[in-house]
Structure formats: structure tokens, C-alpha cells
Amino acid sequence: MVQVEGVSYSYRNGLKVVKALVDIDFKLKKGDTCAIIGPSGCGKTTLLYLMAGLLKPEKGRVLIEGKVLSGPRDGTAVILQDYGLLPWKTVLANAALGLEIRGVAWRQREEIVRPLLAKLGLQGMEDRYPSQLSGGQKQRVAIARALALRQDLLLMDEPFSALDALTREELQDTLVKIQAEQQLTIIMVTHNIEEAVYLGKQIVVMGGMPGRVRAILPNPGAGRLGYRSRQEFHHYCSRVRGALGQIDYEAG
Amino acid sequence: MRLVEQNFYKNYGKAVLFVLLLWQVLAWLAANPGLPGPIPAIKEFIGSWWPELARHTLISAYRVLLSLLLSLATAVPLGLWIGRCSRLDSLLGPVAYLLYPVPKVALLPVIMLLLGIGEGSKVALIFLVIFFQILVTTRDAARKIPEQLLLSVRSLGAGSWELYRQVIIPACLPEIFTASRISLGSAISVLFLSETVAGRSGLGYYILDGMLRAEYGVMFAGILAISFLGLILYALLDILEIFLCPWRYI
Ligand SMILES: Nc1ncnc2c1ncn2[C@@H]1O[C@H](COP(=O)(O)OP(=O)(O)OP(=O)(O)O)[C@@H](O)[C@H]1O
Ligand SMILES: [Mg+2]
Numbered sequence: 001m002v003q004v005e006g007v008s009y010s011y012r013n014g015l016k017v018v019k020a021l022v023d024i025d026f027k028l029k030k031g032d033t034c035a036i037i038g039p040s041g042c043g044k045t046t047l048l049y050l051m052a053g054l055l056k057p058e059k060g061r062v063l064i065e066g067k068v069l070s071g072p073r074d075g076t077a078v079i080l081q082d083y084g085l086l087p088w089k090t091v092l093a094n095a096a097l098g099l100e101i102r103g104v105a106w107r108q109r110e111e112i113v114r115p116l117l118a119k120l121g122l123q124g125m126e127d128r129y130p131s132q133l134s135g136g137q138k139q140r141v142a143i144a145r146a147l148a149l150r151q152d153l154l155l156m157d158e159p160f161s162a163l164d165a166l167t168r169e170e171l172q173d174t175l176v177k178i179q180a181e182q183q184l185t186i187i188m189v190t191h192n193i194e195e196a197v198y199l200g201k202q203i204v205v206m207g208g209m210p211g212r213v214r215a216i217l218p219n220p221g222a223g224r225l226g227y228r229s230r231q232e233f234h235h236y237c238s239r240v241r242g243a244l245g246q247i248d249y250e251a252g
Numbered sequence: 253m254r255l256v257e258q259n260f261y262k263n264y265g266k267a268v269l270f271v272l273l274l275w276q277v278l279a280w281l282a283a284n285p286g287l288p289g290p291i292p293a294i295k296e297f298i299g300s301w302w303p304e305l306a307r308h309t310l311i312s313a314y315r316v317l318l319s320l321l322l323s324l325a326t327a328v329p330l331g332l333w334i335g336r337c338s339r340l341d342s343l344l345g346p347v348a349y350l351l352y353p354v355p356k357v358a359l360l361p362v363i364m365l366l367l368g369i370g371e372g373s374k375v376a377l378i379f380l381v382i383f384f385q386i387l388v389t390t391r392d393a394a395r396k397i398p399e400q401l402l403l404s405v406r407s408l409g410a411g412s413w414e415l416y417r418q419v420i421i422p423a424c425l426p427e428i429f430t431a432s433r434i435s436l437g438s439a440i441s442v443l444f445l446s447e448t449v450a451g452r453s454g455l456g457y458y459i460l461d462g463m464l465r466a467e468y469g470v471m472f473a474g475i476l477a478i479s480f481l482g483l484i485l486y487a488l489l490d491i492l493e494i495f496l497c498p499w500r501y502i
Contacts, residue, residue, distance in 0.1 A: 052407050078407035080400045088422040088499045097418065098408040129499045145408075 001030035001185050002051065002153065006060035009046055010210075019210035020046045023060070026204055026216055030065075030152070031183040033223050035200025037190055037240065043211030044189040048157050051187065052078045064153065077146030079156045084142040085130040091117065092126040095144040102149070109148075116144045120174065136167040140174075147178065156188040160195065169228075172198055176223055193244070197236045198227055205243040215243045256494060256501050264487060285468055296469035297476045308458040309477045312447070315371065315454065316439045316485065319378035323435065327386035328428055332420055334387075335394025345391075352384040357445060369450040378442050382435035386428070393427035394420060426500060429493045433486065440482050455481070 004026050011018040021043040028034045036044050049055040051062055053072040062069040064076070077098075085094045093100075095117055096109040104112075117126060120140040130138055139159055146154055160168040172195065179186055190196050196203050201222045205215040217239060221232050272290045279289035297305070334341050360377055367373040397420060405419050447456025455478045462471030494501050 049403070054403050054407060072407050072409060074409060076407070078404060080404045080407075082398075082400060084400075084404045086401070086405070086418065086422070088425075088497070097405070101405075101408050101410050101414050101418070129502055131499070132502060149408075 001032070001065060002028040002034075002187065003063040004047075004051065004060070005063065007047075007050060007057045007062060008059040008210075009043070009050060009055065010058055011046075021050075022210045022212050024211070024213055026202075026213060028185065028187065028202060030185055032201050033179060033186040033188070033199055034202045034204060035188050035190055035196035035222075036204045036206060037193065037196045037244065038206030038211065038214075039244070040191070041209055042206045043209075044206060045157055047206075047211070048078075048155050048187070048189050052076060052155050054078075073153075074149075075151045076153045076155060077149060077151040079139075079142045079146055079154070079159050081158045081161065084145070085138055087130055090127050090129055091122060091133070091141050094130065094141055095148055098145055098149045113144065113148050116147055117141075120144050134167075135163050136171060139163065139171060143171075143174070143178075147182075150182075152183075152185060154184050154186045156186070158189055158191060161191060168192075168195070173225060175199065176225055179223060193237050193240050194228070196240060197233060198222060203236075203240055205240065207244070217243065260490065260494075264483070268483075288468055288472055292469055293472035293476055297473040300470065300473055305458065305473060305477055308453060308455050308474070309481055311453045312443060312455040312478070313481055313485075315374050316378065316436070316443055316481075319375045319443075320382065320432065320435060320439055322375070323379050323383045323386050324428075324432065327383050328390050328424075331387045331390025332394045332416065332424060335391040335424075336397075336420060341391070341395075348384060348387055348391075352388065356380040357442060360446060360449060364450060373450070374443065374446045374454075377446050378439045381438050381442050385435050385438065386431045389427055389431035389434075390424055393424040397423045422497075425497050426493075429489060429497070432489055436482070436485055436489065440478065444478065 004024050007021060007024045008019075009021040011020055024047060026034075036047065038044055046055065050057055051064075051069070053062075053069045053076070056070070064073060086097065089097065092110070092113060096104075096113045099109045099112060114126065117123065120143060122137060122140055122144065125133065125137065130141070133141065142159070160171050163171065175186070176199070178184065186199070188195075188199060190199075197219060199222055201219055203217040203219050204213055205217065206212065207214045217236070219236050221227050221230065221236070227233050275290045279287050334344050356377060359380065360373070363373045363376050363380075367376055401423070402415060402419055405415060410418060443454070444456040444459075447454035448460045451457060455474050459471055459474035459478070462468070462474055
């Protein structure tokens with residue numbers, strides 16, 4: 001479904017060139033989940049933008065469903081860390097934005113979005129503005145907006161990092177349920193080892209500056225409710241922690 | 253009536269009362285026929301309102317509104333465009349900075365030579381003054397839109413027109429309103445000046461004419477009219493903003 005082949009990327013501001021990613025390679029099957037984890041500044045967000053078609057690789061290519069990506073793709077939903085929602089639109093209008101941009105009529109947009117919002121626990125909040133929501137509720141609206149388009153690939157950049165532990169686990173469970181229901185392919189960037197292990201059937205550990213892939217760990221138990229309290233879960237957490245620690249060791 | 257609107261009327265009422273009181277105190281202190289109190293001025297205002305004063309007020313209102321609309325219609329799209337395109341900004345930004353501080357009022361004689369002493373030159377002068385105010389404010393607002401907001405809407409498949417419609421224009425609207433308020437003040441002062449220099453219509457002419465004939469009541473009736481004109485235009489802007497930017501009033 002997603003193939004990242006030898007992708008490198010540099011930012012250019014005038015004459016200054018910042019190398020952000022070098023030779024990134026990994027693959028993900030349809031319906032699988034993948035967590036990308038690594039220290040700050042290693043290029044995780046950049047990699048997500050490349051897979052979203054918001055940036056173009058300097059070298060290498062990104063293929064989705066066998067097609068080379070050249071811009072934002074219709075079937076891909078993206079949830080960015082903070083600025084996903086438009087402050088001037090109500091919850092309902094925000095969740096329906098993707099549909100509106102695709103020219104779906106108002107009546108139909110409501111028919112699609114209202115049940116989705118209700119399912120995500122946002123019933124009765126349809127007419128509020130984002131500033132009237134809690135952090136967790138905002139993320140739910142962002143998820144509703146992504147799901148409204150019935151897309152098959154969901155890319156998320158640290159979606160739950162600003163939330164308290166309780167809300168975060170609640171939303172992780174919501175995501176697990178949705179993923180199982182709709183066979184979504186999910187790629188999520190995270191700083192949080194437990195989150196990576198709970199959600200990513202495949203864990204891509206990145207490191208360095210510019211960023212490279214340091215390890216790809218399979219994690220077959222991920223994506224099941226209740227995985228958190230299993231023995232395996234802790235075992236995989238230590239493995240990821242180990243892989244991340246090695247990076248520190250190499251860098252130091 | 254919603255709370256926002258209730259407060260709105262209450263606040264305007266209080267403001268009017270406060271200014272009238274201040275005026276009365278000043279008139280007592282000055283004790284000079286050149287500064288009559290609010291009561292004789294209001295009497296004169298009511299007496300001469302129809303049709304003479306009303307005609308001048310409407311003409312002035314027409315000039316201010318026309319030039320404000322013209323500047324908004326040109327400076328806002330240009331400002332949004334320059335603000336979102338750094339190459340254009342590096343080209344046109346310095347040009348705007350060069351022209352912005354030129355005292356446009358000093359150009360009035362030139363404008364009158366070119367456009368005559370009719371409507372054209374008055375509207376053109378106001379336009380020149382407020383165009384740059386609106387342009388620079390709008391551009392700065394467009395520049396500081398968070399990149400992530402644009403990216404996330406682009407990822408939903410938005411092309412550049414949709415980006416303007418869904419993100420850039422609404423993000424800049426509050427600042428465009430601020431610019432309009434500042435420009436309205438400038439517009440009224442410049443209008444007054446241009447009306448006293450040439451022509452026989454508008455509140456500037458009316459006030460100056462009252463002064464020259466030493467009819468201070470008439471003069472103050474004109475001043476009342478011009479401040480009410482300003483008040484009404486500001487109130488209209490406020491109402492329009494509540495209507496167009498509802499997310500800011502919650
Ligand atoms: N617009 C930009 N211009 C220049 N350099 C940039 C830009 N955006 C990011 N970078 C640089 O590219 C590198 C990778 O940035 P990126 O945001 O992808 O890291 P990240 O892994 O997402 O970090 P974090 O975990 O802190 O979000 C960093 O060194 C950063 O300084
Ligand atoms: Mg990041």
C-alpha cells in the first residue's frame with residue numbers, strides 16, 4: 001500500500017540547506033498500522049508530509065497503491081498536530097470541510113458527518129466553535145473530518161501528544177476500534193513509546209540528524225484492545241526503548 | 253435580542269452620554285460663543301437638519317463610503333496575494349513602503365489639477381490615503397497564517413481558490429475590519445479637509461461656511477453631523493463584523 005523508496009529531503013531557505021532525511025526506506029501493507037518514532041528533529045514530520053504529498057522528495061519516491069505520489073492524494077487523510085481545525089468553522093462545518101471542498105451538497109454533508117460525530121462522542125456539540133472544545137474533543141473532530149471522506153490511508157503527526165494520559169488512552173482505543181472496523185491503513189508519528197507499541201503493527205525507529213531509519217520492528221500484537229496490560233506489550237516497549245537508546249549511544 | 257447586541261446598544265448609549273457631558277463641561281469652562289454647549293448645538297442641528305444639513309451629510313457619507321469600498325476592493329485582494337507570495341512581497345513590499353509615508357494630502361493640488369474639483373478628486377485623495385493602510389495590514393495578516401493550517405486544508409484536496417475561501421480570507425477578516433476602522437477615521441479627516449478646500453457641498457464645506465459667517469450654532473450642527481456620521485459608520489462596521497466573524501463573539 002505505502003512504499004517509501006530511498007527518499008531524501010532537504011529544506012532550502014535561500015542559500016541555507018538543511019538536510020532533513022537521508023535514504024528512507026520502508027513498506028506497509030494495506031490495512032496495517034505503522035508507528036514512526038524517534039528523537040525530536042530527526043525528520044518525522046517531514047517524512048509524514050512527504051507521504052501526504054505536501055512535500056516532494058529530493059531523491060527517491062513514495063508510492064501509494066503502486067502509484068508514484070506527486071501531490072496530495074484523494075484517498076489520504078492527514079491529521080496534523082495542532083492546527084487541523086479552522087477556528088471560524090463550527091464543529092459540523094469543520095468535520096465536513098473535506099466533503100465541502102469536494103463539492104458535496106450541504107444536505108449530504110450533514111447526513112454523512114452527523115452520525116460520525118455522534119459515534120465519536122460529539123453529539124450536541126455540532127454548532128460549537130473549536131475554541132469551545134477541550135483538546136481531546138478537538139482531536140475527535142479532526143478524526144471525524146478524516147473519516148468523513150472514507151479514505152483508506154490515515155497519516156497522523158503526534159495526534160495525541162497534547163492530551164492528558166487518560167484522554168490519550170481513550171482516543172487510542174477509539175482509533176483501534178475504527179481501524180478494525182474500516183480496515184484503515186494508519187501511519188502515525190509519535191514521541192511516546194507506549195503509544196507506538198499499542199498502535200503500530202510495525203514500528204519504524206528513526207534517529208540522527210539528518211534522519212535515517214535505524215530499525216524496523218514488527219509488533220504483531222498491536223491494534224488489539226487490552227494489549228496494554230499484556231506481558232508482550234511491556235516486552236516490546238523495552239525493545240523500542242532499546243532501539244532508541246542505541247541511537248543516543250551512537251550519537252554520544 | 254442576543255447579549256452581544258444588547259451590550260452593543262448599551263455601550264453606544266453610554267459613549268454618547270459621556271461625550272455630551274464632557275462637551276457641556278468644556279463649554280462652561282470656555283464661556284465663549286465659539287464653543288456653544290451641546291443643547292444649543294443640538295437645537296440648531298434639529299432645526300437645520302432637513303433638507304440642508306441632511307443633503308451635505310449624505311454627500312459626505314457617499315464620498316467616504318465610496319472611497320472605503322474602492323480601497324477595500326483593491327487593497328484587500330492585493331494584500332492577500334502579496335502576503336501569500338513571498339516573491340511578489342519582495343518586489344512590491346518596498347514599493348508600498350516608499351509610497352505609504354508620502355503625505356497624500358500634499359498631493360491635493362496635483363489631484364485637483366488632474367481630476368478637477370468635483371467628486372473624483374475627493375474620492376481619489378481619500379483612496380490614496382487609506383489604500384496603503386489597508387494594503388499593509390492585510391498583507392501582514394496574510395503572512396502570519398500558520399503554515400500547518402494551510403497544509404492541513406491542502407491535504408483535504410483544496411486548490412488555491414479553496415485555500416483563499418476557506419482559510420486565507422477568514423483568517424484575515426478580523427484584521428481587515430481593524431484596518432477598515434482605522435481607515436474610516438483617516439477617511440473622514442481627509443474628506444473634511446478636501447471639502448473645505450474646494451466645492452460647495454459636504455459637511456466640511458458646511459462647517460467652514462458656518463464659521464466664516466460667524467454662525468457658531470450652524471458650525472456645531474455640522475460638527476455634530478460629522479461625528480454622528482462617523483458613529484453610524486463605525487456601528488455599521490461593528491455589526492458587520494459580528495455578522496461575518498461570529499466565531500470571535502462567543
Ligand atoms: N521549514 C523548515 N525550514 C528549514 N528547516 C526545517 C524546516 N522544517 C523542519 N526543518 C528541519 O528539518 C529537520 C527535521 O524536522 P522535522 O520537523 O521533520 O522533525 P521532527 O522529527 O518532526 O521533530 P519533532 O519531533 O520535534 O516534531 C529539523 O532539523 C528541522 O530543524
Ligand atoms: Mg514533528
